[in-house]
Amino acid sequence: MKYVKYGKCTCCGREYPAVPDLTNCQCGGILDIIYDYDGIRKAFTKDTLRERPDRSMWRYRELLPIEENTPPTPLRVGWSPLYEEPRLADMLDLKRLWVKDDGQNPTASLKDRASAMAVVKAREAGAKVIACSSTGNAASSLAGNAAAAGLETYIFVPSRAPKGKVAQLMTFGATVISVQGSYEETFALSKAAIEKWGWYNRNAAINPYLSEGKKTVAFEIMEQLDWQVPDYIAISVGDGCTIAGLWKGLKDLHAIGFIDRLPRLISAQAAGCCPLNRAIETGEPWKPMEENTLADSIAVGVPRNAHKALAAIRESNGLTVNVSDQEIMAAQGLLGRTCGVFGEPAGVTGTAGVKKLCEQGLLGREDTVVSVVTGNGLKDVANAIKACGEPITIPSDMDRLLEAFAERGVPVS
Amino acid sequence: MKYVKYGKCTCCGREYPAVPDLTNCQCGGILDIIYDYDGIRKAFTKDTLRERPDRSMWRYRELLPIEENTPPTPLRVGWSPLYEEPRLADMLDLKRLWVKDDGQNPTASLKDRASAMAVVKAREAGAKVIACSSTGNAASSLAGNAAAAGLETYIFVPSRAPKGKVAQLMTFGATVISVQGSYEETFALSKAAIEKWGWYNRNAAINPYLSEGKKTVAFEIMEQLDWQVPDYIAISVGDGCTIAGLWKGLKDLHAIGFIDRLPRLISAQAAGCCPLNRAIETGEPWKPMEENTLADSIAVGVPRNAHKALAAIRESNGLTVNVSDQEIMAAQGLLGRTCGVFGEPAGVTGTAGVKKLCEQGLLGREDTVVSVVTGNGLKDVANAIKACGEPITIPSDMDRLLEAFAERGVPVS
Numbered sequence: 170m171k172y173v174k175y176g177k178c179t180c181c182g183r184e185y186p187a188v189p190d191l192t193n194c195q196c197g198g199i200l201d202i203i204y205d206y207d208g209i210r211k212a213f214t215k216d217t218l219r220e221r222p223d224r225s226m227w228r229y230r231e232l233l234p235i236e237e238n239t240p241p242t243p244l245r246v247g248w249s250p251l252y253e254e255p256r257l258a259d260m261l262d263l264k265r266l267w268v269k270d271d272g273q274n275p276t277a278s279l280k281d282r283a284s285a286m287a288v289v290k291a292r293e294a295g296a297k298v299i300a301c302s303s304t305g306n307a308a309s310s311l312a313g314n315a316a317a318a319g320l321e322t323y324i325f326v327p328s329r330a331p332k333g334k335v336a337q338l339m340t341f342g343a344t345v346i347s348v349q350g351s352y353e354e355t356f357a358l359s360k361a362a363i364e365k366w367g368w369y370n371r372n373a374a375i376n377p378y379l380s381e382g383k384k385t386v387a388f389e390i391m392e393q394l395d396w397q398v399p400d401y402i403a404i405s406v407g408d409g410c411t412i413a414g415l416w417k418g419l420k421d422l423h424a425i426g427f428i429d430r431l432p433r434l435i436s437a438q439a440a441g442c443c444p445l446n447r448a449i450e451t452g453e454p455w456k457p458m459e460e461n462t463l464a465d466s467i468a469v470g471v472p473r474n475a476h477k478a479l480a481a482i483r484e485s486n487g488l489t490v491n492v493s494d495q496e497i498m499a500a501q502g503l504l505g506r507t508c509g510v511f512g513e514p515a516g517v518t519g520t521a522g523v524k525k526l527c528e529q530g531l532l533g534r535e536d537t538v539v540s541v542v543t544g545n546g547l548k549d550v551a552n553a554i555k556a557c558g559e560p561i562t563i564p565s566d567m568d569r570l571l572e573a574f575a576e577r578g579v580p581v582s
Numbered sequence: 583m584k585y586v587k588y589g590k591c592t593c594c595g596r597e598y599p600a601v602p603d604l605t606n607c608q609c610g611g612i613l614d615i616i617y618d619y620d621g622i623r624k625a626f627t628k629d630t631l632r633e634r635p636d637r638s639m640w641r642y643r644e645l646l647p648i649e650e651n652t653p654p655t656p657l658r659v660g661w662s663p664l665y666e667e668p669r670l671a672d673m674l675d676l677k678r679l680w681v682k683d684d685g686q687n688p689t690a691s692l693k694d695r696a697s698a699m700a701v702v703k704a705r706e707a708g709a710k711v712i713a714c715s716s717t718g719n720a721a722s723s724l725a726g727n728a729a730a731a732g733l734e735t736y737i738f739v740p741s742r743a744p745k746g747k748v749a750q751l752m753t754f755g756a757t758v759i760s761v762q763g764s765y766e767e768t769f770a771l772s773k774a775a776i777e778k779w780g781w782y783n784r785n786a787a788i789n790p791y792l793s794e795g796k797k798t799v800a801f802e803i804m805e806q807l808d809w810q811v812p813d814y815i816a817i818s819v820g821d822g823c824t825i826a827g828l829w830k831g832l833k834d835l836h837a838i839g840f841i842d843r844l845p846r847l848i849s850a851q852a853a854g855c856c857p858l859n860r861a862i863e864t865g866e867p868w869k870p871m872e873e874n875t876l877a878d879s880i881a882v883g884v885p886r887n888a889h890k891a892l893a894a895i896r897e898s899n900g901l902t903v904n905v906s907d908q909e910i911m912a913a914q915g916l917l918g919r920t921c922g923v924f925g926e927p928a929g930v931t932g933t934a935g936v937k938k939l940c941e942q943g944l945l946g947r948e949d950t951v952v953s954v955v956t957g958n959g960l961k962d963v964a965n966a967i968k969a970c971g972e973p974i975t976i977p978s979d980m981d982r983l984l985e986a987f988a989e990r991g992v993p994v995s
Binding site: 224243244245250252256270273275276277312313314315316317318319326328332333335336337339340341342344345346347348349350354355357358361362365366501502505506507508509510511545546547548550551553554556557558560561562563564565566567570573579581 | 683688689725727728729730739745749750752753754755758759762763768771778915920921922958959964967970979980983986
């Protein structure tokens with residue numbers, strides 16, 4: 170890793186050699202990976218990048234903590250589409266708006282970026298098995314990316330985990346351990362097992378490489394915008410790893426001179442579970458909250474990467490916004506019918522936040538905004554069913570169709 | 583459309599000018615779009631293509647029936663990944679095997695290729711509304727692609743349509759008419775409404791442009807293989823439009839000299855619903871069958887594009903293979919744990935067919951095969967749940983974990 174200097178604790182500043190199985194600092198703090206930006210500046214230019222045919226997260230190799238000879242992961246992760254959405258911008262009265270649809274990843278969420286990184290680092294560590302505890306996108310993305318790479322996975326889920334998500338894991342061949350107990354108890358058993366068998370640890374708040382995978386979403390946004398920096402980038406926030414990764418990517422690009430300023434982040438949380446935003450808003454340390462939202466991927470009452478996330482929001486002079494479940498589901502419909510993008514509830518929470526900030530007058534026609542959709546709506550069809558209303562139901566009869574259209578004011582002519 | 587000559591009936595040979603709202607021949611036959619291959623040969627080379635940055639189905643513009651100034655559709659359709667799968671090839675004792683994961687499309691199925699074409703042609707026709715009758719991937723892909731393009735959709739579904747699929751349509755803003763009756767009655771009402779209001783018709787067996795969209799999957803496979811022709815391409819078959827499109831794309835490439843021979847097609851159907859394969863196998867005309875399979879997207883007892891599909895299989899000297907639902911679900915698991923690819927039942931039927939042909943000795947270690955996965959497993963989580971078995975369920979206790987691993991023979995050391 171020519172350009173990686175070391176891992177550095179975000180709490181106490183202690184430094185660690187960047188071995189592949191790096192975990193937390195002995196003080197408990199989460200590490201950050203530190204790069205030799207001067208070296209990267211010399212070797213890596215926008216022209217180098219433009220010539221590169223690889224359209225995946227691995228096209229940014231110089232800015233990633235991987236060995237030069239490490240092969241990329243088999244599944245095509247990253248280079249998800251960035252759509253400009255002029256009609257939605259008009260509706261919200263924004264100058265320009267783009268939607269980054271990261272549900273277009275192999276297992277249908279942004280988490281594939283972290284899991285692909287976990288697979289690469291596990292291989293470098295010589296590990297044959299990767300483990301994590303999770304009920305959601307982290308688990309399915311790990312199971313899928315590891316299966317493609319021929320690695321085994323052990324995944325610990327609390328027994329309340331939805332059957333559909335467990336089925337996806339098991340289809341990818343994961344050994345799934347369903348723990349009869351809370352998430353904390355599940356995590357505890359996974360931790361004990363990881364220690365006992367020396368499995369590679371894919372827990373984003375423990376393994377500092379994972380947000381280095383997530384940061385590729387920032388690289389892509391900026392390259393897809395031809396390095397023209399938007400005023401804001403909005404994203405949903407749960408345990409904090411994703412927004413921290415996004416910010417790291419932006420700072421990387423700034424440090425090597427690819428962008429000349431930094432956008433402000435918009436941290437969107439569910440009103441029923443917003444411990445990080447509450448900390449920003451009150452200026453007090455974060456405190457646990459209940460997990461009172463249907464947006465399951467960001468229902469995180471005890472965020473495991475609070476430190477990095479809060480620093481990212483503050484450093485960027487970011488905005489916070491908390492949205493109700495109703496506002497989240499309204500954003501799902503808005504993105505669907507205006508942009509043809511179907512996001513899961515947590516996935517569209519950033520867009521719900523943008524809409525709310527527009528209504529509050531905090532964003533307006535001077536502003537350019539990118540909204541990241543972090544996961545595909547097919548992950549949670551049950552909530553879409555509840556939100557989308559009922560179809561017109563009639564017999565096969567043209568007169569009844571005319572009546573139904575008239576009743577509902579369907580504009581046919 | 584510089585290189586499109588006309589539409590020609592596949593039954594009676596009558597020719598029609600290639601207007602944007604072309605439908606069937608007056609004899610009832612389905613039309614084929616005929617190109618000026620000599621003109622294309624002169625203007626379009628592999629080098630031209632290599633320089634093109636566009637990574638979507640629209641990169642093959644010269645071979646598509648669209649006007650030169652027609653903008654591409656907003657959603658990124660096509661250029662799905664083609665993965666080489668050496669481990670699965672070894673397991674099946676094939677020389678080489680690739681999986682084309684077409685579930686990696688905006689609405690998660692190959693049908694996006696046809697729907698994007700429908701959106702382009704509707705715009706050329708000056709239409710503001712597109713309609714179809716369907717319960718599945720055609721409907722959701724139409725709704726998504728049309729929403730992104732700012733077109734309205736009216737979609738007729740039989741009232742037995744699964745709620746999840748209806749929810750996806752409604753999230754994309756489609757006006758959904760749920761018809762209390764059979765599919766035939768649903769189709770009849772849609773036909774009457776399309777005629778009454780002059781909506782643009784997206785029914786793949788009526789609109790001859792749609793398989794021209796589908797054929798881009800063949801272009802991509804061949805370009806991704808650097809024009810090295812595999813011995814076989816396997817795909818699941820329902821109403822016949824997709825295999826017909828695949829074959830058309832291959833013949834196009836052969837006609838313009840991009841490939842020097844044609845692969846053989848493998849037509850995979852469900853054993854419980856295989857009217858097209860039965861026709862090939864018996865040499866008799868096709869007859870309707872019951873729709874006795876869980877692979878809903880290919881449960882088509884009365885295939886609407888039988889003529890083109892049968893011609894494609896015969897012309898290619900193709901193989902047919904019929905697989906049980908059990909074999910389909912086994913293929914879902916095999917692709918998941920070996921390749922990290924999660925396909926819906928109909929999506930993995932081609933791979934189930936390849937496996938069966940290997941077991942029967944009809945494919946072997948001399949053969950190179952591409953298997954197309956036509957839709958994402960997240961489209962039908964219910965069947966995955968039934969197929970994948972149960973997780974290990976225990977309390978948070980290391981001794982119980984050790985016991986459970988020992989009982990199940992889980993290989994931890």
